[in-house]
Amino acid sequence: MEYKFNEIEKKWQEHWKAGNTYKVSNQSDKPKYYVLDMFPYPSGAGLHVGHPLGYIASDIYSRYKRLKGYNVLHPMGFDSFGLPAEQYAIETGQHPAETTKKNIATFKSQLDKIGFCYDWDREVRTSDASYYKWTQWIFLQLYNSYFCNTQQKALPILELVKKYETKGCSKFTADQWNSYSKNEQEEILMNRRLAFSKYGEVNWCEALGTVLANDEVVNGVSERGGHPVEKKKMRQWYLRITAYADRLLDGLETVEFSESMKEMQRNWIGKSQGAEITFKIVNGESSMVNELLTVYTTRPDTIFGVDFMVVAPELELVQQIKSADQSAAVDEYIAYVKSRSDVDRMAEKKITGCFTGAYAVNPFDGRQIPVWISEYVLAGYGTGAIMAVPCGDERDFKFAQHFNIPITNIIGTYFNGEEANPTKEAFLENSGFLNGMKMTDAMEAVLHKLEANAIGKRKVNYKMRDAGFSRQRYWGEPFPIIWSDGVPVALDAAELPLELPHVDKYGPGPEGEGPLANITNWINVELPGTSVSGRRETSTMPGYAGSSWYFLRYMDPSNSETFCNRKASDYWNQVDLYIGGTEHAVGHLLYSRLWTKVLFDLGYIGYDEPFKKLLNQGMIQGSSRFVYRYKNEPNVFVSKEMRHEYHWRWFCKNDPDYINGSDIEKEIIKDKVWNKEKSNDKYDEIHVDVNFVDGFKLDIDKFKHWKPEYNNVTIIPENDMSYICGSETEKMSKRYFNTVDPSDLCNAYGADTFRMYEMFLGPVEASKPWDTKGIEGVHRFLRKLWRLFFDEVKGPIWTTVAPSPLERAGGEASNAELKVLHKTIKRIEEDTERFSFNTAVSTFMICVNELADIKCHKKEMLEQVLILLTPYAPHIAEELWHQLGNAGSVLDATYPVFNPALLVESSKEYPVSINGKLRTNINLALDLEQADVEKLVLENETVQKWLEGKMPKKIIYVKNKMVNVVI
């Protein structure tokens, strides 16, 4: 009987579906376990082999936990709002709802082919009104809450209003508050709401009349059309994530994320302790300007080393302080900066800047310090201005050097004049009252004096900024907000969902508003329950809105009364294992942590961290293949290793100097032309579909039929008539023709082979290029496993012979088969527990190799192996399980228990090194002590040879590890 994987997999997938095998209940006596994959965006390109890497890992772990007796939640759904669908709609006119539906259907059929154990009844889609109703509802919770600084948690905004009405606050009395107009009150509350609106900058493209995503801006111009892009201020919604900065930091201590992941989040939050210092400004023409410059610094101890100030060019202040003769230069520089993205600005190595003509006065020694503007200072961080200390800060140092600003050395010999030294250990010089003080102590002294003289104050600062929450787009959640007289009015929860209206055109609205602004009968409404006219918010929510809370919806996916029943969220609690890429390190993970904390504060859920353990999957990169088109003859494609020769031959036929030259001249020309690098430049590298290439060998026929323009091309192959392609590792993407469809591999080798091969490629956490070639090896392994049960001619060959009680007892009597089995149980369990799925696959290979070597066909042994294999290759395991005559499903079998007694050994082949270099092996009993070992080792022939009669200085013996003789 043959291993007919296609039949087997189809049969069991249908069987499992019909039997509701993956249905998960919220009620169970078993302990719960929640395994979650990061929410996929259903792109039009479908699934490629890079996507399922994490899904297979999570599926294996889910099935493993199920076998171990857990009630496992392992859901899947789609983050179906997003820019690409809208972009596609603009290009093709197809409605995003339609294309999204189609894409999801493709994704689901691809996922199902791989045999995942999802409970599809729990599927969620962020673009369904039944889902985004609750996204909008949570937005309203954020909008109607504020962060109480004393309790360090979110509270209903009404409590703040009550406080203002009765007690007022430090800025106004209760009476004052009560006398404010509605608009004035609203403005004050807006400063506290967790979801709030203010003016912010966007990438504005005048030519396209639209706001662009950072992604759509390349080198300062729009990706489509190459039009100029500049910053524009627009009213935007934000989430006050900065209020939660400390709790987001503290929460990291309670979760199992990798240290690097936590580090990235900490750096993103960027908490620093320092001081805000205010400087008086004097103008270059010496007439006092009545302006103050406030800088933020983490190093107040270096105050006497300040040689210049740098202000973010976009600060208003710049206009007020610039001197008349620098005015034109300043404006010119600001225009340049406006055209640059934040990323460009930060990535820039070139030093740019402009002197404003103004000077700041050092409050301690009265020194006048020039004020510059430069793009390396960002308006959003700190006060948007820094005091530059070139002897202590590298970037300041380079700036000073570039613009010839004299450098004051306050750290004596610590500064060598060649590069800045950010030390905190130096004893200060040239530092007025701080002279001779250690920098770490000076910090406190300066802070004290700053506060005493009211020229500065201690300040904790965060690099993190509030999260922009508006998108000038169509395909997203509409905001449940109506604007009236410049004041936002929130819809009542009962009015949700506010459905996304249908549109036929996706172009931007006036003034850079989103497409919704064009639907006048939708935007112009009366405030609920009144006749006051209002206008709906026309922007939509960003991609991360829906994905910030989806893990909760899976627990209670069809509830129409609430976003997630408290009983359900209490039962499933945190996600026990979350698998996804590091590209979400800061964005998605911080946002969902924020939402969870707010929902917790408001009492809707019982925990404030969503993900208990995070496992990062690596990226699978594409391995692209190239063909080489000869530039001199565009109809000719030359194989990789023939490029040089072909070009030389062409040259000999076509270069008149060579043809007519003498033999000596020919030699000289040949010397010049005979250069491989140069001849390779004579070819265009053209991406070719990797599916036409076996390893590096091109299927010439398929290539010629790929595109009409290739039908009649000339192919110059290698000497063995094959065409060898070039290769490069790139991102896996349709446009490089390097995507591989998992469904194709499932059809050709089976889902079980595909699953195991993806795992076999390497550690889940590692990034690696995809290469289909090795899949054969895994497939051979499964066929070899099959042959332990079936012989092609004889049919079933398993036996019901069982090990004797003595063999089962372990020790010396245990037989080879039991040893193999229990060694495997131990390793598979350990490897699976530590997510080392690649070594688990090789353990299975070793197990099957060894069982085949000792011709083990015992049902009792093989059965146990099948259970171990079930999480990895469920279809073949279920098939063989039933072939052996078992009634129930292997998915719910009892997981084998490792018996250490079976693996006990009495001796070991020890490696013996001389001075750390391996020279020989000696078999030693495991219970030997140092003295016995020394004696035995010294008797050894090889050891004696190296000793040359001398006595060793030392013999190191590490039990069960090794012996090292030091001479």
Next chain:
RNA sequence: GCCCAGAUGGCGGAAUUGGUAGACGCAGCAGACUCAAAAUCUGCCGCCCACAAGGUGUGCAGGUUCGAUUCCUGUUCUGGGCACCA
């Protein structure tokens, strides 16, 4: 530029806590079976030298150690993120 990660044979990788570098698989080479092929099986397979013995070897340069792929310092290159791709 800043933050994070990675680098081991022709290739993917293994070595779980500082203790035999290269498990397992791919590719390759040689052989068995076969009319032949496929499938399967056996053996070889880091590099240098080669009869052996040996030398050398985990991106690069140093260091700690009896012993370093593993720890430390520096450095190069590659990948991810940098706030509107998801």
